[in-house]
Amino acid sequence: MSILNQLIDMIYPPRCPICHNMLAEGDYDNEELVRPFCRSCFETFQQIESPLCPICGRPHISGPAEDHLCENCLRNRPYYDRCASPYLYEGNLMEAIHEFKYMQKSHLAGSFGPLLASFASTHFTLQDNLLVMPVPLHPKRLRERGFNQSLLLARHVASRLGAQLDFLSLRRVRYTKPQTELSKDERQKNVKMAFGILDKQVVKGRSVLLVDDVATTGNTLNECARVLKKSGAQKVLCVTLARTSLSQS
Numbered sequence: 001m002s003i004l005n006q007l008i009d010m011i012y013p014p015r016c017p018i019c020h021n022m023l024a025e026g027d028y029d030n031e032e033l034v035r036p037f038c039r040s041c042f043e044t045f046q047q048i049e050s051p052l053c054p055i056c057g058r059p060h061i062s063g064p065a066e067d068h069l070c071e072n073c074l075r076n077r078p079y080y081d082r083c084a085s086p087y088l089y090e091g092n093l094m095e096a097i098h099e100f101k102y103m104q105k106s107h108l109a110g111s112f113g114p115l116l117a118s119f120a121s122t123h124f125t126l127q128d129n130l131l132v133m134p135v136p137l138h139p140k141r142l143r144e145r146g147f148n149q150s151l152l153l154a155r156h157v158a159s160r161l162g163a164q165l166d167f168l169s170l171r172r173v174r175y176t177k178p179q180t181e182l183s184k185d186e187r188q189k190n191v192k193m194a195f196g197i198l199d200k201q202v203v204k205g206r207s208v209l210l211v212d213d214v215a216t217t218g219n220t221l222n223e224c225a226r227v228l229k230k231s232g233a234q235k236v237l238c239v240t241l242a243r244t245s246l247s248q249s
């Protein structure tokens with residue numbers, strides 16, 4: 001650690017972004033930031049484990065112990081090839097993500113970003129021509145919020161993977177209601193035709209890794225994937241920090 005960083009740590013000791021308690025020695029590693037939360041908060045994050053759906057990544061709450069396709073993916077195969085998330089969207093993590101997005105706490109990207117980047121780097125076998133893309137916000141929503149939380153996360157993911165970051169080609173062309181305000185059926189309609197690609201040549205033949213903060217029904221990611229595939233993307237993978245289980249959506 002540099003002297004400057006040591007000095008900053010003395011004046012502003014690193015705190016857990018959830019409970020605001022000071023981080024103890026060993027809670028974090030300044031070089032790596034593998035676990036930028038205190039141990040007790042971090043241990044409440046519910047890791048998503050098998051059995052899960054190998055396409056949408058949703059954990060099964062009953063049924064066979066091996067990974068198997070969920071009913072949604074069996075009936076309507078998503079346009080994306082695979083989606084994976086390290087944690088369930090609940091408890092402390094859900095509250096922290098909520099603060100990150102809606103309470104202007106963009107600095108939380110400094111904690112969530114490395115966590116997601118480390119998951120992505122161990123979870124996906126990555127191709128050379130990978131393009132990392134955040135799920136875009138409509139310019140109107142971007143003005144309201146001031147930042148795109150998915151882009152803040154995607155920056156960490158792209159830099160960790162050594163992949164190209166592209167946050168301009170995939171665009172939200174229609175202003176839509178927040179998915180959280182809608183029923184399951186309405187959500188699919190709400191995001192239909194909401195996205196567009198600025199220049200198809202950019203994605204043609206490429207593998208794209210879409211980054212978002214949370215996946216609930218997966219409709220937003222699926223609609224982005226549909227547009228990307230239509231524009232010639234060879235493969236579309238998705239990674240989100242958290243996702244809901246089947247019983248939540």
Ligand SMILES: [Zn+2]
Binds near residue numbers: 018037038
């Ligand atoms: Zn804590």
Ligand SMILES: [Zn+2]
Binds near residue numbers: 055072073074
């Ligand atoms: Zn599935």
